[in-house]
Amino acid sequence: MKKYCFGIDVGGTTVKCGLFTVNGEVLDKWEIKTRTEDNGVNILPDVAETILQKIAEKKIDKELVAGIGIGVPGPVNEAGEVPCAVNLHWGYVNIVGDLERMTGLPVKAGNDANVAALGELWKGGGAGYHSLIMVTLGTGVGGGIIINDKIVAGSHGAGGEIGHAHVDDTITDPCNCGNCGCLEQVASATGIVRLAKEALAASDEPSLLREGRVSAKSVWDAVKAGDALAIQIAERFGTYLGKTLAVFCTVADPQVIVIGGGVSKAGQILLDYIIEPFKKCAFSACRETEFALATLGNDAGIFGAAKMVI
């Protein structure tokens, strides 16, 4: 009977690490630096070292460790290989093969956004459910799809790349992905600033947003203060996202949609602006799909990573 597992979330600057019981109790949480120099050759050895140190420090019987789950910012195939991961300066890396060899423990690897979605399903906003669409509204729009407790990685590693759903034909400047009109361009923090700038330019209406720097946070603060122009922006944001989520539900039909990322700090009011247009466009059977805010914040990755090996 296994008792422990490790959840590792590799980011561009730090590696978040967690030691868990197989029931999801956090026993320890720490970070190490992500050493991206030399094509990131040190990243996996550093992860292996910190895990083996932790096992020694806690005097854990290695036989009782179920394994190591690890999320990385890049596409991960079923075999646990990455063709390349730009933020880590990696070309091809066999994560599972390398980390198993270095630690002598079973390893499972996944894309960081998908792994975070699994974390929210296990112990976060989607706890108690078995299928979810997770939307992470940060600088970009990330996502993860879980069906029957399993990550939908996609045949090209693009499962849950919902930020790059095409939602607007009129946008002519390119998204980071090279296409034009992606959801990310209108629903991320950056996208909300775009909508705000457009709204401010289109009218002379007084608005709190005309004072100081416009950010996703300042927009939602103004919405909460009843600012009419900010409310228009929130409606446009919500319409883009709600309509697109309704389309996603005709494919995956999850039990719950979980919204996370920095923008989701606006709270329930953000969900309200999404849910109304969602209901208007959703297929009848999906109309009452649950919405929830993510609750694990930056820890979703280590939770989801740990869950992969249980």
Next chain:
Amino acid sequence: MKKYCFGIDVGGTTVKCGLFTVNGEVLDKWEIKTRTEDNGVNILPDVAETILQKIAEKKIDKELVAGIGIGVPGPVNEAGEVPCAVNLHWGYVNIVGDLERMTGLPVKAGNDANVAALGELWKGGGAGYHSLIMVTLGTGVGGGIIINDKIVAGSHGAGGEIGHAHVDDTITDPCNCGNCGCLEQVASATGIVRLAKEALAASDEPSLLREGRVSAKSVWDAVKAGDALAIQIAERFGTYLGKTLAVFCTVADPQVIVIGGGVSKAGQILLDYIIEPFKKCAFSACRETEFALATLGNDAGIFGAAKMVI
């Protein structure tokens, strides 16, 4: 070692039946009438009777039968229950429980469109792949999603209900589902006729379509004849469908997209009109997703049903 299985596809007027080897060889194929009177109480007993008769007729050892797979036109949950199936006049029916009791054989049940998708993955246009999006362009637009050889049934039975993806804000007349602007309203046979009527009304341009009754077939025939107005219609159809499939791929990222149904009889030219806008909007990793025409026609349902029990 099991040797045989049955695939049953229940439609509103006939029940298609197939006796297969577990390798997918068709040993026999026949139909019975769907008796929908009296809330369809006779449908499952009729299915049980025809199967037991076939087993007797072919002198098959019942021990060698892996089971019965059955597709029905309605939402089917994981337990094999249907809350209601309008075309069969059914209210709640426990398909798996009832049919197992009547036949003494293991039963699996699924929604007919999802089951047909599984059939195309097993022995049709998606053979050799493990994940697919199937689009059936008939009177309506049906669909099915398969990921890792498994049907995505959805938590409300709406997995693969892609005909009801919202694709156009400007359509104000309702779809059969009650919403406005569904993919089905512009990409089904009926939808193509809608697009044709709009195109014919919007210009005085001469066109083959001004002679006789306009149908999806007459539009594609005119496209093949080089008719400029018909080509405009095909481009609009392809843009709706290609763009929406690109969005679906950010969720499910399948290996192949299979297009079937009556409209797909137009052949490769239909795919060409879909693929160009698909590539324009697809996330880079999904851009080279394969497209294929369905090959099993009306037999996709019995193949997929049989596959469920193997």
